Amino acid sequence: VLGFRSHTLLLHDDRTSAENRLKAVNGSLKQVYRTTDAHPIILSLDGLEGPGDYALNRRAALTLVLAKGGQVVRSVALTDTGQHNVPQLREWVEEIAGKIPSDPEELRRMIASNLPKSGDAVRELAVNQGVQLQRLRARLARLESGQMNNRMQQRRPQRMKRDAPNAARRPVAERNPAKPAVKREGAPPDDADLQSSLRAFIRKTNSDERLDDIFADITARASESPELTRQTREMFRLVLSLKDRYGTPHAHELAKGFLDKHPAKRNR
Structure with missing residues (x-):
């Protein structure tokens, strides 16, 4: 409804292995698919190289292909992906889908223009959005409850904690078992x-x-x-x-x- 739709394709040289991997990944994301417009990850049948017409960089961890009106607008090969890519990705998406309006009336018109034409599709979208809204409300309630508990804890007078009667008799190692520390060696590069x-x-x-x-x-x-x-x-x-x-x-x-x-x- 915001003018943008995404699809994720996995490239792999072993179809059986890739299908098993996707079953696990898509299974863990099943709830996400039910409550959002996201689509399950699908396997490309063009092998590890991908569709020949796209001339994908085999060394890329991820290739982003942006299209509008049936035409590819931008193709970007990413070798290192993370949060640092988010601002640039948002800019690229906004180039083809436009920015989300800050004005409520403009946002309403935008959503209305992108609603599915089929009544059944609109009904399914409404159900999914309702479920997602309920999940957000539940999460917000948990956050507010946690903040309230923190404030109540801060108001309580501090009390001295008493050890159990036999705590002093137990060896220190038994009361505070030490976890083996991981010996970290080397260092990240500066380059x-x-x-x-x-x-x-x-x-x-x-x-x-x-x-x-x-x-x-x-x-x-x-x-x-x-x-x-x-x-x-x-x-x-x-x-x-x-x-x-x-x-x-x-x-x-x-x-x-x-x-x-x-x-x-x-x-x-």
Whole structure:
């Protein structure tokens, strides 16, 4: 109803694997699809390269194709996606769909002009919007309730907490079990290109082929100077020290291979 509709296509070289992955992803987003205008992610049948006419960049993590009136207006290959892209994405969308009016009457006219022509489609849209509105109201009520509880807690006089009668008898380690600390090694790079590559490299959704492409870019950048090699080495040490958070097993193998090939020089 706001003049914009989106579709998401997944490119993959293994159809069976991709279909299984999409079942899990779309299943977890089922409630979102029911209460919004979003469409389920679908699998492209054109393989990993995508439709030939689009000439997609295989190294891109995401390609944004904007169209209006059946014509492609803009195609952008993104290698590093995140919150920093939101302002630019909004600008591109507004170029083809226009800005959302701030005036209520203009907004009403805009929505009215974009309503479905079919009565059944309008009815379904109204139901979905009603469900979404109820969810927003429930969330707002929870937020307001939490704020009220916080204010009440602040008004209560502070009281001394008493330990249980046998608390002093228990060993300190038993009362406060220490969690094993993760030993963090290495450091993120200062170089902007390596920073961007690192964010792309540590995604757990990367395929091995995608990782090989990213790794090739990283090693090419690292070879430009000893300082960039050092930053890359520290970057990969960081990845390997946080395996549970960063990267896939293949990413860890690539990182270890780089460290084996470029060991740190020891001071004599």
